[in-house]
Amino acid sequence: MTALTSTGAPAAPVPGAGAPLLRTEGLEVHFPITEGLVFERQVGAVRAVDGVSLEVHRGETLGLVGESGCGKSTFARAVIRLVEPTGGRIEFDGTDVSALKGSAMHRMRRRMQMIFQDPYASLNPRMTIGSMLAEPLKVHGLAGGAAASRRAQELVEIVGLPRNAVNRYPHEFSGGQRQRAGIARALAVQPEFIAADEAVSALDVSIQAQIINLLASLQREFNLTYLFIAHDLSVVRHISDRIAVMYLGQTVELSPSRQLYDQPLHPYTIALVSAVPIPDPRVETRRKRMILLGDVPSPANPPSGCRFHTRCWLRTELGNPERCVAEAPALRELRTGHQVACHFAEELMGDRRSALAAAAAEHSDARLTSAEESTEPIGHTTEPDVSDSVGPGEGLARS
Ligand SMILES: Nc1ncnc2c1ncn2[C@@H]1O[C@H](COP(=O)(O)OP(=O)(O)O)[C@@H](O)[C@H]1O
Ligand SMILES: [Mg+2]
Numbered sequence: 466m467t468a469l470t471s472t473g474a475p476a477a478p479v480p481g482a483g484a485p486l487l488r489t490e491g492l493e494v495h496f497p498i499t500e501g502l503v504f505e506r507q508v509g510a511v512r513a514v515d516g517v518s519l520e521v522h523r524g525e526t527l528g529l530v531g532e533s534g535c536g537k538s539t540f541a542r543a544v545i546r547l548v549e550p551t552g553g554r555i556e557f558d559g560t561d562v563s564a565l566k567g568s569a570m571h572r573m574r575r576r577m578q579m580i581f582q583d584p585y586a587s588l589n590p591r592m593t594i595g596s597m598l599a600e601p602l603k604v605h606g607l608a609g610g611a612a613a614s615r616r617a618q619e620l621v622e623i624v625g626l627p628r629n630a631v632n633r634y635p636h637e638f639s640g641g642q643r644q645r646a647g648i649a650r651a652l653a654v655q656p657e658f659i660a661a662d663e664a665v666s667a668l669d670v671s672i673q674a675q676i677i678n679l680l681a682s683l684q685r686e687f688n689l690t691y692l693f694i695a696h697d698l699s700v701v702r703h704i705s706d707r708i709a710v711m712y713l714g715q716t717v718e719l720s721p722s723r724q725l726y727d728q729p730l731h732p733y734t735i736a737l738v739s740a741v742p743i744p745d746p747r748v749e750t751r752r753k754r755m756i757l758l759g760d761v762p763s764p765a766n767p768p769s770g771c772r773f774h775t776r777c778w779l780r781t782e783l784g785n786p787e788r789c790v791a792e793a794p795a796l797r798e799l800r801t802g803h804q805v806a807c808h809f810a811e812e813l814m815g816d817r818r819s820a821l822a823a824a825a826a827e828h829s830d831a832r833l834t835s836a837e838e839s840t841e842p843i844g845h846t847t848e849p850d851v852s853d854s855v856g857p858g859e860g861l862a863r864s
Pocket of ligand 1 (some may be wrong): 532535
């Protein structure tokens, strides 16, 4: 995170400053939906990533959040070329990655690594941690034999695993330790960029904090650049310099991290932020949560205009303007470095903000209370909109 100046003195970290290491422009990943067994024909597409333009600067952590299914993993997988994009452009350190083939692609792969949610699934259960760490060194021709073993030993120590971890198998470790091994494996080839996809989502809160601290100190030590993905805003908060919020394959808000929590400007982000627990219990009991109505629409058939309009509390408060249904809002800068894709985001900047948000929260807290008091068995509620208002989106407005 901290850069060195020409005199060797550390410069103050400026989130989002400097040349982008990674840049996507209108990135698209559409998965075909086909019909027919013998003569397969395409009948539609899942628009998992649908025109995402983002930059990640060297030494920066860009947090990427949004409900499950909004395209975060597909975006990361496309960026490191585990999945083929169907449109747009990916540049890494100024090179068009989509044009790379063969050995040039192989060299590029070393520079971009990924850490996954379930370290057990991504680690080979029949390999010791030591041989698992030595493998990528051989594949990339970086070290073999005794040198690879020494490097494996060094790696387990860097990530805080016990020295004898090299001789042990993944199943002998706890979840947190396995994630440390996953991190060591990503670090083995000395990458510049790491996409951490829900890397701490399956861990207990106390272990989450340890792993996040480890990632932050590794970032400083090795000048790493991170794309840090989570479905839960509270997880990305402490590590991210900037945060991008995704909804149905698109970026709806992009902002310096602190500003996103203090002054979110997209109605979707405001609802997400309202669901983040506040550590102070006195504040926590008075907190107004917003409930997003309905399910996340299908990315195979996204709503017209603004994709969020079917669940938007701000649109309701404003009397359901037609524009939200008719016209897709572009991502535009409303404050320095703070971009929002909402036609009516200005309404949320001035004096009306708190009145609008309070009205929407009152509304949703009333719904929540009646849902909690309902004695009807789940699935047999007499008020369908109440049951619709809880459920979708992990980490979101849970009662
Ligand atoms: N290989 C695939 N084939 C078809 N659809 C896919 C594939 N991978 C992901 N999807 C769909 O793309 C959408 C985005 O998925 P994903 O990127 O995993 O979201 P997230 O990581 O935000 O939960 C989902 O609707 C998912 O079902
Ligand atoms: Mg995912």
